[in-house]
Amino acid sequence: MLVRTRFAPSPTGFLHIGGARTALFCWLYTRRHHGKFILRIEDTDLVRSTPESVQAILDGMAFLGLDYDEGPFYQTQRIERYKQVVQQLLDEGKAYRCYCSKERLEALRECQLAAKEKPRYDQACRNLVEFKNCPYVIRFKNPDKGEVSFKDLVHGELTFKNSELDDLVIARGDGMPTYNFSVVVDDMDMGITHVIRGDGHINNTPRQINIFKALNVKIPVFAHLPEILEEGGKQKLSKRRGAASVMQYRDDGFLPQALLNYLVRLGWSHGDQEIFSADEMIQYFDLKKVHSSPAALNQQKLLWLNQHYLKSLNPEEVAKHLKWHMDDQIIDITSGPDLTEVVKAQAERCKTLKEMAEKSRYFYEDFKAYDEKAAKKFLTPQTLEILQLIYNQLEEVISWKAEKIHEIITKASERLELNLGKIAQPIRVAVTGGTISPPIDVTLELLGREKTLERLHRAIERGL
């Protein structure tokens, strides 16, 4: 049997990290089984859905590399189909018109709550024979006896009593379908074999199964993923309240590989392995190994993974992402070192691409001012002599390579009987404005002969 899964977000905001993980797990399961991954936009909430949100979801998935095989399908374009199936249920006596007013329903609800009962529809209209000439909704005739159970790939066997369910509305007064109904019709029509979604849907599942049964179609396999919690607290991740969109992570300097790797380990594991390439994830992914308890976000671990990929990925690839951030920070890289070389030099001292761009600015443009404390400590009359000496020797260098620069600096340190640090730090402050940079020889090579001499000269002039 060909595996067919779907990711079905509602376009009411950006793609956040929790949604991204759901998409990732669907995608992994599908790729693992060589199936089809379908994207479906659940936009029947006309008030809250926006085209911008649809685009944000598409962008987020593209950034992560989660490609889909079919879709995107839009529910708003399938309204006629839902109405058709509602009619079918009506014709077969599996659904009925309900004329109850909202006022009556509200009173019923309050009454039940007061009696400490679970609020549910009392089936008042279920056996009406003649049609009334007033507004109505369509309700599904849920079986009122027995129970419905299903095997959830994450939670195991789950059982619900039909008496706990009620006759849910499947078509509103204006004829529009409701969520629990349109989902079933879509999953049926799209031949979905595995429904992988957040475990907030566990309670909806038995209702949906009853509709599947009424429609006489094969019931898909379900896998309900645990929610993702916010950092620290035990609050569920939500779009409002500072949430984390995938694109925000991009803007903050995270690599898609790091995000994917971080996400895949939230609720899933493969022994003690922490690092997974996309291919490895696909190879090992198994829904049966997915945890059933929620996981909290942890920025520190994400940062660690991000740096891991900064260091271990092909530098050319990292450089492409770095370019995006250079542009974002308006750093003109045309008159400076190759970004690939910058990546090699900076990866082990940066957690994010954003940080890498910030820390590499001085390779491309003059810094505005010396770090005050650094200048005070390292640009002293004594160190100016050293800088002058180094300047003179560097000026002679034709082949501007780290190796040659290193040789000059170490020889100077031996001759002057000074620690390397006593020489490197003044140079560093002179050429970068601060005390932090890659090894001094590498820093000077990247900076280039012209900028190096110019900045050394400026530092010496300043001190005179």
Next chain:
RNA sequence: GCUCCCUUCGUCUAGUGGUUAGGACGUUGCCCUCUCACGGCAGUAACAGGGGUUCGAAUCCCCUAGGGAGCGCCA
């Protein structure tokens, strides 16, 4: 209120009756070192609580507590 789901170090997790309860992030100390880092080594810290079952429970059962979800003409 009712129904359902969840509970191993601070965090992510391994573990499916017998382990000194393992790994990773973080954190602490040491080493390395031209700065910042990287890296290396060592340490820190957990089975929510209570009952059972069993020769033996993190693992199986029950109860309690805590957290979450659903009970919509939202998705």
